[in-house]
Structures are given as structure tokens and as C-alpha cells.
Amino acid sequence: MTQTIPTIDISPLRSPTSPDRARVVSDILTACTDIGFLSITGTGIAPDTVDKVRECCRTIFAIDEKSKWDQAITRDNYRGYIPMGFFTPNDGSGTADKYEGYKLHFETASDDPIVADCPLYGPNLWPREVPQARDIILGYWRQLDAVADLLIGALEDGLQLPPGTLVDGFTKPMTNMTLLHYPPQAPDEAGFGIHPHKDTDALTIIAPDPVGGLEVQTRDGGWITPDTPPGGFVVNIGDMLELWSGGRLVSTPHRVVNTSGKERYSFPYFAVPRHDVVVAPLCAPRDGFERPAVHCGHWSAEIWRTNWPDEEASADTPELGTLHS
Ligand SMILES: O=C(O)CCC(=O)C(=O)O
Numbered sequence: 001m002t003q004t005i006p007t008i009d010i011s012p013l014r015s016p017t018s019p020d021r022a023r024v025v026s027d028i029l030t031a032c033t034d035i036g037f038l039s040i041t042g043t044g045i046a047p048d049t050v051d052k053v054r055e056c057c058r059t060i061f062a063i064d065e066k067s068k069w070d071q072a073i074t075r076d077n078y079r080g081y082i083p084m085g086f087f088t089p090n091d092g093s094g095t096a097d098k099y100e101g102y103k104l105h106f107e108t109a110s111d112d113p114i115v116a117d118c119p120l121y122g123p124n125l126w127p128r129e130v131p132q133a134r135d136i137i138l139g140y141w142r143q144l145d146a147v148a149d150l151l152i153g154a155l156e157d158g159l160q161l162p163p164g165t166l167v168d169g170f171t172k173p174m175t176n177m178t179l180l181h182y183p184p185q186a187p188d189e190a191g192f193g194i195h196p197h198k199d200t201d202a203l204t205i206i207a208p209d210p211v212g213g214l215e216v217q218t219r220d221g222g223w224i225t226p227d228t229p230p231g232g233f234v235v236n237i238g239d240m241l242e243l244w245s246g247g248r249l250v251s252t253p254h255r256v257v258n259t260s261g262k263e264r265y266s267f268p269y270f271a272v273p274r275h276d277v278v279v280a281p282l283c284a285p286r287d288g289f290e291r292p293a294v295h296c297g298h299w300s301a302e303i304w305r306t307n308w309p310d311e312e313a314s315a316d317t318p319e320l321g322t323l324h325s
């Protein structure tokens with residue numbers, strides 16, 4: 001089985017009548033089945049758009065510490081600043097990840113009826129000191145929504161599911177984004193920028209920082225680096241698409257180690273369906289693949305809650321994202 005991360009030009013997916021669509025769908029399906037990661041080009045997103053978002057991250061993380069803490073996430077509202085070392089991974093290692101973050105969710109007005117159905121929806125907490133962040137980030141977000149729809153549509157096609165089966169779950173989605181800042185780590189320093197983990201969403205899209213640092217685990221336990229061309233994006237399958245596909249699409253462990261000597265800024269986009277979508281296998285499950293269905297609203301609430309170190313998982317907390325060694 002191939003254990004490399006291919007680069008795929010997805011531009012044929014943007015023209016519905018392209019004769020190359022079937023080939024691109026097949027290449028994407030193969031990548032998501034083999035390694036669970038791919039690099040994409042041909043999205044139509046201008047490099048300048050990405051540069052502006054990275055510049056916003058730089059400005060947001062330069063805000064003074066006191067003001068950052070004033071705008072930090074709380075148990076009741078998982079939006080805003082995540083201080084360095086705030087969440088120690090619950091893998092028992094006790095070593096905090098070396099990043100600070102800023103959490104954003106699907107932007108929803110507080111009087112939108114969906115907030116009454118699921119209180120996790122609501123307006124973001126945009127950083128006071130960076131008024132331009134809202135428009136720059138939401139503009140980028142809208143473009144990624146379109147790319148995510150193309151990719152999820154291609155996977156739906158590749159898995160021979162009726163059109164809309166997956167894509168229709170992404171109206172008013174629980175899609176979220178984390179702005180991340182990883183200070184440089186000394187080469188001999190213990191710990192990670194982000195410890196090895198699987199993503200708990202359906203599909204992740206990242207504009208890689210040219211300083212590098214993302215590593216992806218191969219099935220034999222080695223670590224490889226995506227070789228994304230300038231202007232391209234890294235895409236990976238998360239636990240929800242793995243579950244939806246009965247284990248055919250794989251959610252692969254990855255980690256970040258920033259030994260570049262430079263500040264690293266990243267802003268993964270995590271595509272998550274609407275709160276009332278129940279994710280259960282839609283294809284015949286792979287041999288030995290047995291997992292309970294997941295209700296997206298419940299699952300998201302449990303992720304938010306159990307990130308706090310004094311909160312315990314309960315019997316109905318979905319078992320996703322965690323690596324067991
Ligand atoms: O910063 C990156 O490149 C990856 C971040 C990541 O894996 C995550 O936030 O889940």
C-alpha cells in the first residue's frame with residue numbers, strides 16, 4: 001500500500017462537466033483510503049488571501065498577555081484565546097503542547113433560531129485589538145467552505161453514495177477553526193508543538209506554514225512530511241468521515257514539531273456537520289470496524305467539555321480522536 005502523500009490538482013472539480021472529474025475523484029479516494037492525507041492545488045484561493053490570514057494570526061498573538069487572557073475561552077463559551085499550555089493532552093504524559101491558540105466557530109447571530117436548538121452555536125469572540133480579523137478570516141472561511149464541499153462531494157461520488165448524502169449535512173455546520181502559534185522549539189527539547197492525535201472532525205484543510213513542522217504517521221509507524229507546493233493546502237480525513245465511510249477513509253495520526261527556529265502560524269479549518277447530523281457508516285464497514293453512531297452536537301459538546309482537565313469522560317462520551325498505544 002502506498003504510504004506517501006500525493007498532490008492532487010482539484011481544479012477539474014470546479015467545472016462540473018470536466019472530463020477529468022472521474023480521475024480526480026479516484027485519486028482523492030485512493031489518497032484518503034491509503035494514508036488519509038493529501039495536498040491539493042487548483043483551489044482558486046489566492047496566495048494573498050492566505051498571507052493576510054497568517055498576518056492576522058501574527059497580529060493576534062502579539063496582543064499583550066493580559067488582554068489575551070481577558071478574551072480567553074471559558075467552559076461556557078469555547079471561543080477566544082487559548083493560552084500556552086492551557087490544555088495538557090489527556091494522554092498521561094503530563095507534557096503540555098507548545099502552542100497558543102484562538103478558537104473560532106461557524107459565525108452565527110445570537111438570535112438565529114439554531115442557537116435555541118443547540119446552544120453551542122453563537123457569535124465568535126473576535127479579538128478587540130484586531131478589528132480587521134473578522135472580515136479577513138470570514139472571507140477565507142467562505143472560500144474554504146466551497147473547497148470542503150468540492151472535496152466532500154468528490155468523496156461521496158468515490159464512495160458511490162447518492163449525491164447530497166454527505167454534503168447536505170454541512171448546511172449550518174459546526175465547522176470551526178483554530179488559529180495557532182507555535183514558538184520555535186530547541187531540537188533537543190522534549191515535547192511537541194501538538195502531540196500525536198487524530199482529528200475528530202469530518203475533514204481538515206490547512207494552509208501549511210512554509211517553516212514546516214507537520215508530520216504524518218505511516219501505517220508502519222514512521223513519520224512523513226507533506227510536500228505541499230506553494231499556494232497548495234494539506235487536507236486530511238478526520239474521525240467523522242472515517243466513521244461515515246465504515247473505516248474505508250482513514251483518520252491518520254499526525255503531530256507538529258517546530259524545530260525551524262522560526263515562529264510558526266497555522267489555522268486549520270475543521271469541517272464538522274450540522275448539530276443534528278448523526279454519523280454512522282453509510283458503506284459496508286471494513287472488517288473489524290465497529291463503532292457506535294455519533295450525534296454531532298453531542299460529540300462537539302463532549303470535546304469542548306472534556307478538554308478541561310478536571311472533566312471526566314462519561315460512558316456516552318464518543319471514543320474518537322484518542323490514540324491508544
Ligand atoms: O498546525 C498544524 O499544522 C496542525 C494542527 C493540528 O493538527 C490540529 O490542530 O489538529
Ligand SMILES: [Fe+2]
Nearest residue numbers: 197198199254
Ligand atoms: Fe490535527
